[in-house]
Amino acid sequence: xxxxVFVLVTFGGSLFAGxxxxxxxxxxxxxxxxxxxxxxGIDIHYAIGASIVSVIATSSGAAAAFxxxxxxxxxxxxxxxxxxxxxxxxGAFVAVYIGGQTLYVIFAVVLGYSALAMFRKRHAExxxxxxxxxxxxxxxxxxxxxxxxxxxxxSYNVAGVPLGLGLMYIAGVVSGLLGIGSGALKVPAMDLAxxxxxxxxxxxxxxxxxxxxxxxxxxxxxxxxxxPLVAGPVAVGVLVGAMLGARLMVRLRSTAIRQVFVVVLAVxxxxxxxKGIGLHSA
Amino acid sequence: xxxxxxxxxxxxxxxxxxxxxxxEIMRQETLRSDDGREAAESGRASRDVELVIGRxxxxxxxxxxxxxxxxxxxxxxxxxxxxxPRPTITSVMALxxxxxxxxxxxxxxxxxxxxxxxxxxxxxxxxxxxATPIAAVALSGLxxxxxxxxxxxxxxxxxxxxxxxxxxxGMDA
Numbered sequence: 001x002x003x004x005v006f007v008l009v010t011f012g013g014s015l016f017a018g019x020x021x022x023x024x025x026x027x028x029x030x031x032x033x034x035x036x037x038x039x040x041g042i043d044i045h046y047a048i049g050a051s052i053v054s055v056i057a058t059s060s061g062a063a064a065a066f067x068x069x070x071x072x073x074x075x076x077x078x079x080x081x082x083x084x085x086x087x088x089x090x091g092a093f094v095a096v097y098i099g100g101q102t103l104y105v106i107f108a109v110v111l112g113y114s115a116l117a118m119f120r121k122r123h124a125e126x127x128x129x130x131x132x133x134x135x136x137x138x139x140x141x142x143x144x145x146x147x148x149x150x151x152x153x154x155s156y157n158v159a160g161v162p163l164g165l166g167l168m169y170i171a172g173v174v175s176g177l178l179g180i181g182s183g184a185l186k187v188p189a190m191d192l193a194x195x196x197x198x199x200x201x202x203x204x205x206x207x208x209x210x211x212x213x214x215x216x217x218x219x220x221x222x223x224x225x226x227x228p229l230v231a232g233p234v235a236v237g238v239l240v241g242a243m244l245g246a247r248l249m250v251r252l253r254s255t256a257i258r259q260v261f262v263v264v265l266a267v268x269x270x271x272x273x274x275k276g277i278g279l280h281s282a
Numbered sequence: 283x284x285x286x287x288x289x290x291x292x293x294x295x296x297x298x299x300x301x302x303x304x305x306e307i308m309r310q311e312t313l314r315s316d317d318g319r320e321a322a323e324s325g326r327a328s329r330d331v332e333l334v335i336g337r338x339x340x341x342x343x344x345x346x347x348x349x350x351x352x353x354x355x356x357x358x359x360x361x362x363x364x365x366x367p368r369p370t371i372t373s374v375m376a377l378x379x380x381x382x383x384x385x386x387x388x389x390x391x392x393x394x395x396x397x398x399x400x401x402x403x404x405x406x407x408x409x410x411x412x413a414t415p416i417a418a419v420a421l422s423g424l425x426x427x428x429x430x431x432x433x434x435x436x437x438x439x440x441x442x443x444x445x446x447x448x449x450x451x452g453m454d455a
Contacts, residue, residue, distance in 0.1 A: 060415055229357065231404075243343075
């Protein structure tokens, strides 16, 4: 493929990945990796290296807007990040001992379950009657955010803190094992276990995935998996897309975001399941 | 359905108003645990840090994209003016060498910058990108210190410590 065409297609795909990633609290790797490997025929190692760059770019590009709009719960994000970063280091260690295929199947089951649970509450605009967990009260984790669609400031409590912390550890392990931001696990953990409003879950996940990904980016760089001609267009495309996505989210209904998320979760679950049973080797 | 009814009952605020409400929330949050003048001053300082975090993220991202885009344009220019058959992604990646090569460490990147290597410019942009979230976390730690929230300052130290550890562990692997 002509080099210029390659750069432009990569840029376009990354623009889309960044927009969707910012909107849903994901890193965009689920779009960047298939575009690079299946569509453009790039080696999987370089695609994963570009995906790590994509996660950091989505996170920072969106966080710039989310922090200003008061959507990110930075206290909660940093608190949970303790579990995620430790999990990521664990994952990098045990990666040698665990079969990749088993892991993909487990991942697919977890995502499939999350998709189903989120599908069931697809009509819920905001969580109702959430009791603040004692840990949340002690650590001052509950907060509020301005919702432009609702036209009001929404106050929220934080439930299930220990369960959330446990799930974030697992999300970290998966990050370390698969080299992804694992926003697809973080958002359901905050949405289903901690019962946060979906916009807060998404924005806080966005903040967290960048921090998690940075922890493994150095390794990929040293391995030589980050190629300027591949990671460069991805970084610029994702950054522009993430800034667009962050602007879009403020204007969207929570139910709409949730519905898009369910579809994306289902697609990723199928992708992972296919890899688990060895349908394709990407 | 319920959401639609609610939205009709309360006409949506403009984005500007919502943004203002967001800043008001942050202001109250930083003041929540404070009392007395001294505490109010530390609250103001912490609000300044909040502003700095927002700006660090914004300018970090802008600087990173500018460096990466500039490096890419320069790189493509070099490749296309080199002559020979029309370059494809496979041919360029396979060639490695002069046009597209992979730098693996900050030392190599800075050496490359000295030799006006466009690949190094792209990598420098990627370094700025990676440094941005770390800076946001570190500044959050400073904010917690100013708020005298030592428990959360400790949380930040743990997170930064684990990231630092992962870098060293990664070097061995």
